[in-house]
Amino acid sequence: MSLKKVHNEQPKEFKFSAENLKKAEDILKKYPEKNKKSAVMPFLYLAQKQNDNWIPLAAMKYIANFLSMPYIAVYEVATFYSMYNLAPVGKHFIQVCTTTPCLIRGADKIVKLCKEKISSKENVISELGNCSWMEVECLGACVSAPMIQINDDYYEDLDEKSVKEIFDSIIKDKPLKPGSYRGRSNTSPEKNKASNGEKHA
Ligand code: FES
CATH class of the missing domain: 3.40.30.10 (Glutaredoxin)
Structure with a gap:
């Protein structure tokens, strides 16, 4: 996919689905009203999940409005962390x-x-x-x-x-x-062995 195509894929509008709006309201309850912009990171995650695993510019503007913070501040967070995808990714x-x-x-x-x-x-x-x-x-x-x-x-x-x-x-x-893919359970030793060479119960 060319960069030009990616650029053209920016949707003009974004808003949370009814389900994500409810989740956003629940997230906001965790923060005092005066600090509601602290919800920017979970909001960006919600937007990313809703939009096929990437965050369009329109979503950043929507989140900025939602949290009464400058758009550039949302953009700064979204561009700082590599876990936010700012262009389409594969399924x-x-x-x-x-x-x-x-x-x-x-x-x-x-x-x-x-x-x-x-x-x-x-x-x-x-x-x-x-x-x-x-x-x-x-x-x-x-x-x-x-x-x-x-x-x-x-x-x-x-x-x-x-x-x-x-x-x-x-x-x-x-x-x-x-x-x-070596058959370990979580981070246990291979074949579930204990440090004395015997198997864990
Ligand atoms: S170095 Fe690869 S997971 Fe830590």
């Missing part, structure tokens, strides 16, 4: 951690596979139109390096074979299960 949006622990465990090979199987360029939607990818900093699952995030799910303990299978599954719109 299956892959974030590849390339910080040191993942990198030394093979994240560069995952990036190579992204280029081969998803899209030759970062942040450009795949030819089939359902996937995109980007490199990100540590996602906090270093103990299961290398790992990727697809939409809200973590896929961990990866290697080239498992990444190929995962990518094939999302290309077909039938995502494989998230979690460890």
